[in-house]
Amino acid sequence: MDTAKLNAIVTEYNRRVDVLVPQLDALIGPLDEAHRSAPMFEAQEARAEGVGMRALNEFKTEHRWTNPEDTKNGVYRIDLASSAVTDPYEKRMRIMTQVPWENTVQRLLEDVYTFAATGPRTRAGWQRDALAVMNREVDDPRGWIILDWDKGNEQRTESRPCYPFVPLSEEGLGSRLYPVTAETTARLLVEMTYEWGPVGTEEQTRAALVDARAVLHRYGDRISCYSNVTEARKTPSPDLANGITGWNPFTEFIGDFGFVVVSSEEVGVFWAFDAR
Template sequence: MPSRSVDAATWDAALLRLLEDVYTFARCGPRLHEDWAEDVLAVMERTVADPRGWSARDPETFEAGREAGFPSYPFRAMAAEDLRAGLRPVTAGAAVELLASLAQEWFFEGSPVRSREDRDAVLADARTVLDRFGTDAAFWTSSDLARDCAAPDFLARDLEGGHPFTDHMMDLGLLAVSADEVGVFWSFNAN
């Protein structure tokens, strides 16, 4: 059963505060398959709608790629096994830090999350966004920081990509997977 602790207005406000100033993709979709990777691909391809009707972040700049015949743009076309192969599991705490880190720019960040005066508020917004998926959610990332550890300190270091899922020079993703929903949160080095 989906988390009831977060309502639409609270989630939408937290998502907007967190990701409004950066180049990100943030969409959710239903769990319709036994394999969660199939559900994530459906979100990336935009073939499913948010089951709750809540807001998303999907920059208009991606429309040109979709109109050119690439429905998953900016993501590369891939199979579920390709997606799973490029991801690593992370703990819920690390997922909150990673999502908070996506609120900063890739390069020349004047105030990375770790040193912001509003650090606690940014982390609270990230926690609110991920609370939607409940306490039993699993989290996955494309970050190389999770290569050797499921709980890397994402706030201690600058954004670092990993397995590329797009044609951007750098991209970094976080997936949230619950029994009922999936969330795709992705940051790009363009702003």
């Protein structure tokens, strides 16, 4: 090993480093200032949250949840189904929440003999899913309210959990239902409120339709609806001005009508009964 040569290399290395030390020392101040000026993660996170909060209202048109014509008269009805919203972002953000939905359902149906329940949509098909709701086999997937007048009825037995509905197969269910539009479905919900119709005044009808559309809004914009009213046999948009005049029976009562609403995630069953 050439020790003398190695020592010479080390000496030259130390000489060059010693020359650089004063230059590096002179940079300590500017480097510290740069370190202090660099944004911290916490600061950037706070900035992002601030921008997010502003985005809720400042970067888009804020939706009015009340009708200006109502508020002028001291009425503050929340219009969750207003057709005045045209902004696509705002439409996506209009998510029905539990308390307003439950209040609306109760306002429409609590005083009339009805069944209103929702179950999950499965791969078994919407007919099977609807029967599961009628048979009380499933709970509301969101844990929201269910209106079931016959929950404690002793006529509901293990052999007939679907009471007051008659036992049906999937084919039997499908054969008694006709496709209807979402607007017709909302009108059917209003008919339930007025116990088979005809409905009340124009103002009462308008208010009830707002509520009915709000109930359906839970299921989203892409829904399929089916009803047993015979007026829908020829058209999915029948004229219901004279109330419900015919139906394919789902019970042994003197009359019953309703609808099934199907979304990609849920199946709702809403039914009214005339047990006189």
